[in-house]
Amino acid sequence: MKNWKIILLLAAILPACVTINIYFPAAAAEKAADKIIDEVWQIKDGQEAPADKPAETPEK
Amino acid sequence: MKKLLLSFVMIVSMFAANWAAAAADLEVNTPAITALKASMQARHGQLSAFYSSGAVGLTKDAFIAIKDATAVPLKDRGALNSLVSAENADRANLYKEIATANGHPEWQNDIQATFAGRWIDKAQSGWFYQSGGGWVKK
Numbered sequence: 414m415k416n417w418k419i420i421l422l423l424a425a426i427l428p429a430c431v432t433i434n435i436y437f438p439a440a441a442a443e444k445a446a447d448k449i450i451d452e453v454w455q456i457k458d459g460q461e462a463p464a465d466k467p468a469e470t471p472e473k
Numbered sequence: 474m475k476k477l478l479l480s481f482v483m484i485v486s487m488f489a490a491n492w493a494a495a496a497a498d499l500e501v502n503t504p505a506i507t508a509l510k511a512s513m514q515a516r517h518g519q520l521s522a523f524y525s526s527g528a529v530g531l532t533k534d535a536f537i538a539i540k541d542a543t544a545v546p547l548k549d550r551g552a553l554n555s556l557v558s559a560e561n562a563d564r565a566n567l568y569k570e571i572a573t574a575n576g577h578p579e580w581q582n583d584i585q586a587t588f589a590g591r592w593i594d595k596a597q598s599g600w601f602y603q604s605g606g607g608w609v610k611k
Contacts, residue, residue, distance in 0.1 A: 437577075439587065443587055443591060445499040446584075446591040449506075450595050
């Protein structure tokens with residue numbers, strides 16, 4: 414009777430799949446934010462502020 | 474036995490597909506979000522001059538604020554105030570709408586924090602943004 418092993422496995426893995434969805438998707442949010450900001454500020458590709466500010470890069 | 478295994482695989486792949494779809498993109502195409510974007514885009518025509526002159530700056534909490542009212546003639550300050558409040562109201566709604574559109578109202582603060590960084594990153598040089606306790610010219 415191996416069924417209980419599989420049920421145990423199910424019980425362990427399924428909640429993990431559901432839980433992971435609750436975490437905030439930071440990368441997707443950045444992507445969405447960029448898209449919205451580009452539209453609101455009408456920024457075209459390559460038209461962003463010049464990258465001559467070294468002070469901003471360390472934030473990443 | 475095999476059936477059980479098969480159904481297990483099916484269920485797992487179902488969840489995996491769900492999760493992959495959710496992770497790939499946030500839903501930002503609801504009518505409410507589209508309307509907010511349009512409203513903010515229209516307002517930006519009036520606001521951009523104030524960003525450049527330093528009258529208005531980007532706050533670190535993803536809103537805007539009057540940084541130097543003296544950069545604006547006295548008679549225009551009332552209009553500037555209403556512009557800033559209207560923009561901030563739209564922004565607050567935007568962050569809330571994105572969170573609720575994705576079924577996670579509790580994400581609102583995270584979304585707002587994400588926007589805070591992105592607004593500043595995408596700001597034109599010469600615009601002011603809040604950093605630490607003060608204003609910084611980009």
